[in-house]
Amino acid sequence: xxxxxxxxxxxxxxxxxxxxxxxxxxxxxxxxxxxxxxxxxxxxxxxxxxxxxxxxxxxxxxxxxxxxxxxxxxxxxxxxxxxxxxxxxxxxxxxxxxxxxxxxxxxxxxxxxxxxxxxxxxxxxxxxxxxxxxxxxxxxxxxxxxxxxxxxxxxxxxxxxxxxxxxxxxxxxxxxxxxxxxxxxxxxxxxxxxxxxxxxxxxxxxxxxxxxxxxxxxxxxxxxxxxxxxxxxxxxxxxxxxxxxxxxxxxxxxxxxxxxxxxxxxxxxxxxxxxxxxxxxxxxxxxxxxxxxxxxxxxxxxxxxxxxxxxxxxxxxxxxxxxxxxxxxxxxxxxxxxxxxxxxxxxxxx
Amino acid sequence: xxxxxxxxxxxxxxxxxxxxxxxxxxxxxxxxxxxxxxxxxxxxxxxxxxxxxxxxxxxxxxxxxxxxxxxxxxxxxxxxxxxxxxxxxxxxxxxxxxxxxxxxxxxxxxxxxxxxxxxxxxxxxxxxxxxxxxxxxxxxxxxxxxxxxxxxxxxxxxxxxxxxxxxxxxxxxxxxxxxxxxxxxxxxxxxxxxxxxxxxxxxxxxxxxxxxxxxxxxxxxxxxxxxxxxxxxxxxxxxxxxxxxxxxxxxxxxxxxxxxxxxxxxxxxxxxxxxxxxxxxxxxxxxxxxxxxxxxxxxxxxxxxxxxxxxxxxxxxxxxxxxxxxxxxxxxxxxxxxxxxxxxxxxxxx
DNA sequence: ATTAGCACTCTATCCTCCCGAGTGCCAACA
DNA sequence: TGTTGGCACTCGGGAGGATAGAGTGCTAAT
Numbered sequence: 050x051x052x053x054x055x056x057x058x059x060x061x062x063x064x065x066x067x068x069x070x071x072x073x074x075x076x077x078x079x080x081x082x083x084x085x086x087x088x089x090x091x092x093x094x095x096x097x098x099x100x101x102x103x104x105x106x107x108x109x110x111x112x113x114x115x116x117x118x119x120x121x122x123x124x125x126x127x128x129x130x131x132x133x134x135x136x137x138x139x140x141x142x143x144x145x146x147x148x149x150x151x152x153x154x155x156x157x158x159x160x161x162x163x164x165x166x167x168x169x170x171x172x173x174x175x176x177x178x179x180x181x182x183x184x185x186x187x188x189x190x191x192x193x194x195x196x197x198x199x200x201x202x203x204x205x206x207x208x209x210x211x212x213x214x215x216x217x218x219x220x221x222x223x224x225x226x227x228x229x230x231x232x233x234x235x236x237x238x239x240x241x242x243x244x245x246x247x248x249x250x251x252x253x254x255x256x257x258x259x260x261x262x263x264x265x266x267x268x269x270x271x272x273x274x275x276x277x278x279x280x281x282x283x284x285x286x287x288x289x290x291x292x293x294x295x296x297x298x299x300x301x302x303x304x305x306x307x308x309x310x311x312x313x314x315x316x317x318x319x320x321x322x323x324x325x326x327x328x329x330x331x332x333x334x335x336x337x338x339x340x341x342x343x344x345x346x347x348x349x350x351x352x353x354x355x356x357x358x359x360x361x362x363x364x365x366x367x368x369x370x371x372x373x374x375x376x377x378x379x380x381x382x383x384x385x386x387x388x389x390x391x392x393x394x395x396x397x398x399x
Numbered sequence: 400x401x402x403x404x405x406x407x408x409x410x411x412x413x414x415x416x417x418x419x420x421x422x423x424x425x426x427x428x429x430x431x432x433x434x435x436x437x438x439x440x441x442x443x444x445x446x447x448x449x450x451x452x453x454x455x456x457x458x459x460x461x462x463x464x465x466x467x468x469x470x471x472x473x474x475x476x477x478x479x480x481x482x483x484x485x486x487x488x489x490x491x492x493x494x495x496x497x498x499x500x501x502x503x504x505x506x507x508x509x510x511x512x513x514x515x516x517x518x519x520x521x522x523x524x525x526x527x528x529x530x531x532x533x534x535x536x537x538x539x540x541x542x543x544x545x546x547x548x549x550x551x552x553x554x555x556x557x558x559x560x561x562x563x564x565x566x567x568x569x570x571x572x573x574x575x576x577x578x579x580x581x582x583x584x585x586x587x588x589x590x591x592x593x594x595x596x597x598x599x600x601x602x603x604x605x606x607x608x609x610x611x612x613x614x615x616x617x618x619x620x621x622x623x624x625x626x627x628x629x630x631x632x633x634x635x636x637x638x639x640x641x642x643x644x645x646x647x648x649x650x651x652x653x654x655x656x657x658x659x660x661x662x663x664x665x666x667x668x669x670x671x672x673x674x675x676x677x678x679x680x681x682x683x684x685x686x687x688x689x690x691x692x693x694x695x696x697x698x699x700x701x702x703x704x705x706x707x708x709x710x711x712x713x714x715x716x717x718x719x720x721x722x723x724x725x726x727x728x729x730x731x732x733x734x735x736x737x738x739x740x741x742x743x744x745x746x747x748x749x
Numbered sequence: 750a751t752t753a754g755c756a757c758t759c760t761a762t763c764c765t766c767c768c769g770a771g772t773g774c775c776a777a778c779a
Numbered sequence: 780t781g782t783t784g785g786c787a788c789t790c791g792g793g794a795g796g797a798t799a800g801a802g803t804g805c806t807a808a809t
Contacts, residue, residue, distance in 0.1 A: 425771050425772085461770070
């Protein structure tokens with residue numbers, strides 16, 4: 050994007066003003082609020098140019114300008130400067146996240162909650178992608194005839210379990226044997242390398258009769274597969290209703306309707322993550338603005354996520370969905386700080 | 400409430416019409432839609448009477464009448480007749496609930512989801528109240544030095560677990576001893592009879608040194624206490640935005656704001672449950688209308704819940720929050736049917 | 750390249766007017 | 780005593796119209 054300095058400043062100013070006032074900004078008010086050493090007529094020329102480039106647009110002929118998606122994009126990519134949070138703000142976030150919890154999941158939920166409260170927007174987090182973590186323990190406990198609990202401890206310090214159905218006449222001892230065999234041969238294997246065949250091979254060493262054995266192995270396999278399924282935590286949807294950007298009931302309904310399908314949102318976050326990886330992006334955050342988001346009803350939103358790390362190979366995402374008319378520099382630094390604290394806390398679990 | 404037959408019919412008709420049209424209903428349109436064999440002037444007299452009794456009210460002088468909370472209450476208590484669902488509707492619900500799941504929790508979530516979809520309102524369920532269930536198994540598994548997993552199997556077929564911190568130098572064998580001792584002496588005890596003292600007494604029989612022992616016992620106790628904590632599942636909040644009753648953004652915001660605090664809603668459901676028990680109510684459902692609900696922002700809502708039973712002594716609630724302008728007879732029978740199916744499915748887990 | 754000036758545009762707001770559905774009340778009636 | 784037709788009155792909501800004000804694009808001068 051070829052923009053001379055003043056045009057950059059004008060775009061910057063338009064975004065800033067529009068974000069803070071929620072009113073289309075005109076050449077005159079631009080002069081009033083900022084110290085451009087030129088006349089409003091000059092700015093009008095610049096603005097016409099910026100409009101021509103598709104960076105700003107007019108809601109209607111005789112109104113001021115508002116940034117277009119492309120304008121926000123330019124702002125985010127090249128114009129804004131991210132400022133650190135004040136010590137006070139940092140403290141506030143630290144206090145909320147540091148509540149002692151026993152499980153990583155709780156920690157992530159905490160962070161999500163904190164993020165929604167500090168930004169005032171919808172926050173979300175994905176559970177850690179556990180495909181690359183490996184099995185440290187696997188135990189099958191008899192619960193009652195026909196029912197057992199598969200407990201798995203993963204390298205990332207995560208514990209998963211699943212109730213499974215097993216043949217009625219299997220006894221404690223047989224289950225222990227199977228459990229031991231699986232654990233022995235799968236310990237240390239990354240989850241994404243464990244297949245049904247791997248599990249069945251592992252079970253062969255036991256003397257449990259074939260058909261019974263097979264069912265248990267299958268259930269154990271299913272439990273392992275379920276362990277790396279992704280969850281999403283969404284919070285603060287109702288906050289969107291307080292924003293002037295969604296004061297039209299129709300927009301608000303579409304937005305919350307889409308957000309209510311958490312599976313769909315999770316899928317989209319995954320897509321973003323994968324796209325970023327393919328591009329080899331080294332940004333510490335990902336951002337999608339307005340129409341760039343392919344989810345229904347999020348045209349007026351921006352979607353910002355960062356990646357947290359539970360271990361070197363196990364990570365997840367945390368971020369917010371807010372109006373695209375947001376204070377990007379602030380929100381990004383909030384997300385970034387929450388992520389940083391989250392990473393620090395996570396070290397305690399691994 | 401002393402009402403002659405025609406006045407009852409008038410109130411009935413007003414509620415019906417208002418529910419279906421969302422317009423204040425006047426004497427004239429009442430005559431048109433129903434076969435009262437009297438003139439509109441007569442109905443006007445009746446309506447004045449009903450208003451005097453506080454059963455209906457006018458939004459403003461020259462408008463028709465709408466039912467007051469008291470009017471809905473009278474309608475629900477004495478006027479409406481609950482009709483069975485059609486076989487088709489029943490089938491639809493059965494189909495959705497019958498998806499095979501391995502855990503009671505999943506089943507409850509399913510039912511909640513179904514209820515929100517069939518009613519089009521917010522649905523909710525409380526997790527089973529497990530205070531009266533008893534411990535069938537308790538195992539403590541070492542995860543890694545300093546960390547263990549307490550797994551509990553309860554009489555209601557529910558499995559609960561919790562990661563706890565334990566002293567670093569405790570070894571597998573010691574944990575097994577403690578685990579065995581607790582299990583041996585607490586098996587068969589209802590959760591609400593287990594206290595810290597009970598657990599500590601149980602642990603005394605082991606030869607594990609005092610201070611180490613004590614911490615593990617405390618953590619085990621905490622895990623047991625956490626097992627009977629209540630959860631609430633809320634779903635379909637966004638559906639409220641599609642209802643004309645919440646077309647004012649302010650109302651919608653207040654409503655969703657309150658619903659976002661699920662702990663508060665859970666507390667309220669508990670209150671309702673306790674109140675119903677104290678009254679020895681034998682209704683199969685509980686209902687609160689408008690201002691009867693003490694939660695902020697629910698003035699225009701009705702809250703209907705039924706009680707499901709996991710076992711004789713373990714139960715929970717399931718129900719909906721909808722606009723008070725709802726088809727009560729229909730919604731109640733939907734809840735009732737979902738509850739019935741839920742009870743049937745639950746039998747398979749116990 | 751910048752600026753002052755000007756005619757033009759469009760929305761948002763406020764007023765006013767008026768329709769119509771609905772009411773309460775009264776007098777007459779069975 | 781309960782029911783009815785008639786009538787004057789009320790009030791919200793929608794339609795129409797005028798106006799202010801912020802903003803624009805264009806032109807001609809600097």
